[in-house]
Amino acid sequence: MKSKLLVLTILAIAFCVPSFGQPANDVISGAIPITPSPEGTGCSSPSFYLPFSTDGTTDSGLQGSCTSSGNDQFFTWTATTNALFFESNSPGYPGIVIWNAAGTTEITCANTIVTENVYGWNIGDDLIIQIYDFATDSDVAFCLEAINYTPPPPSPVTFTSQSSGTSGSYKVGVVDMNGDFLDDMVSISSTNVNIREQNSTGGFTTKNITTSNADYPPTWSFVAADYDRNGYTDLLYGGGSGVTFMKANSTGTGFTEISGPEDIFSQRSNFVDINNDGNLDAFVCHDVAPNVYYLNDGSGNLNFYQSNDPSAPYELGNYSSGGDYGSIWIDYDNDRDLDLFIAKCGGEVARRTNVMYTNDGNENYTENAAAIGLADPMQTWSAAWGDFDSDGDMDVFIGASSGSHKLMRNDNGIFTDITTGSGISTLTSNSTETVTFDFDNDGNLDLVSGRNILYGKGDMTFDVYPNVFPGSGSYGDLNNDGYIDSFNSGSIYFNNAESNNNWIKIHTIGTVSNINGIGARVEVHTPSGIKIRDVKSGDGFRYMNSLNTHIGIGTDATINSVVIYWPSGVIDTITNPTINGSLEIIEGDTLSLENSLTNELIIYPNPAKDVLNISSLELNDAMIYTIFDITGKRVLNSKLKDSSIDISNLSPGNYILRIVSGNLIKSQKFIKY
Secondary structure (H helix, E strand, O other), X not given: OOOOOOOOOOOHHHHOOOOOOOOHHHOHHHOEEOOOOOOOOOOOOOOEEEOOOOOOOOOOOOOOOOOOOOEEEEEEEEOOOOEEEEEEEOOOOEEEEEEEOOOOOEEEEEOOOOEEEEEOOXXXXXXEEEEEEOOOOOOEEEEEEEEOOOOOOOOOOOEEEEEOOOOOOOOEEEEOOOOOOOOEEEEEEOOEEEEEEEOOOOOEEEEEEEOOOOOOOOOOEEEEEOOOOOOOOEEEEEOOOOEEEEEEOOOOOOEEEEEOOOOOOEEEEEEEOOOOOOOOEEEEEEOOOOOEEEEEOOOOOEEEEEOOOOOOOOOOOOOOOOOEEEEEEEOOOOOOOOEEEEEEOOOOOOOXXXXXXXXXXXXXXXXXXXXXXXXXXXXXXXXXXXXXXXXXXXXXXXXXXXXXXXXXXEEOOEEEEOOOOOOHHHXXXXXXXXXXXXXXXXXXXXXXXXXXXXXXOOOOOEEEEOOOXXXXXXXXXXXXXXXXXXXXXXXXXXXXXOOOOEEEEEEEEOOOOOOOOOOOEEEEEEOOEEEEEEOOEOOXXXXXXXXXXXXXXXOOOOOOEEEEEOOOOOEEEEEOOOXXXXXXXXXXXXXXXXXXXXXXXXXXXXXXXXXXXXXXOOOOOOOEEEEEEOOOOEEEEEEOOOOEEEOOOOOOEEEEEEEEEOOEEEEEEEEEO
């Protein structure tokens, strides 16, 4: 916790230098001493302005890891506290670097537009403070507040970096490209897909695949999945003027470039089965118009639709000027189908208010963010969804691209803002990228926002560790040791796996559902509780993360069972799997629908015409009913709210009703006439 603040505000009189030419403290030898203000003054108005060079010459001072160029000025300070709170405002957007007194050792830095805590020295140390302007030659406003700050405990994970050996100037990804379930590194150029395939014996093999010139390189987003089911991963490039698909051939040695004529300012893109027909579709956020999507005809052909077209089967974001940035498909209401949350940004309040399209399980999507507490008009490019309090439903961290982040707890489908007291307010830097993984395998989901990691404690509170990575990246297991690594800025950041916690990796192989199992809910039941994940392609904003489902189980030495709820409605249960290894689950291998038939589930009338009644069933909030036709296709799916089900829209024929609640699975046949 931060103790009582001692304020250190830069005295205006000390920094009055002409706003032309080079200021005297532009070089380290001219550093100006900082004199603290009386305690309690704080970073209050008026702001203090520093005039920077306006003569176009390049500054000659030090440059820290937060900046490689730009105007700078230097100050000296004998530390009276162990930290500084740094605040800046436009124009200029300055950053801060703290050096030792000799100017030879960088202690810490912050690259920020608004606020940041910096620390890492001791009281009494003689320091050099470098303020730099990374925008343009301009006068900038900033202030410094000296604070006594208790940093979080030592990081539970450290990372070791090495060159990735990749090439490609556009977006990067960590994803299995050849169907061996080992995460590979992918980077893109306009005419090449560079793949660093992970070898089962360790290390990587480089595969450069020349492609036709991409009409729309992935300047904004990159996503991957096997949408034509041939065993090799396909790619979607989201560009500023359109979308390009790179469709892998049946040997993984080449791609066919497919670009449509549509003018699309792409933001986040996803592969997902929108209409739940077992084939992967593609969804693309649009920055300046209603959202678009591509429905798969079952033969690997994708048909274009836009949400404002009356002939389009679904309306999935119809704001006239767009503003749609970070889409993610997640089952927030635990009814075993995917809903669509979109983080929005820019413009009038209506344009930047986040939206949720709730799926009723019957191919109907309804926007209801206001009703469930998620209609925030904040500036955000992405949101990370996960069960941060281990209560069995998906909570959400909404990462701000400017302003303050928010943490929302899911209480049976209604969201409550619990940001205060969660610890995330100490993350004062912003990012367009936020995703969630369990980096230390302790069983609690962590967050990675830009270059920072927020380690979760399992109770909706976090410890914030800034500047772990040089920026945003892609994540997966790049040395097959069960711990999440990072592919970031041309380097691999290997997780050193100090925690010795246990884990399992799950590979979902769809048969009735899509081959990657995207949209499946994965539950891992251990002696200490249940861990849940949703399989997804496309989270964060720009990059692609692993399709493998990675779950840390902490000190639990056994797993009771792994349960997969597939998009098709099939449920697979694997009991007592081996820990600290990979588990491949093929849809339908463990529990057929026929195996759950029982006379204990009493339904009437049978045959039925419009309403099917269920006898002697104790209802609860987690109970879900699914109706399958005689071929095993899911035709109805929803939470069971009372003891009768409307079947009036079903065609006459034979069906199976299944009821699921926790470990309870009961099915019964019926006839609709």
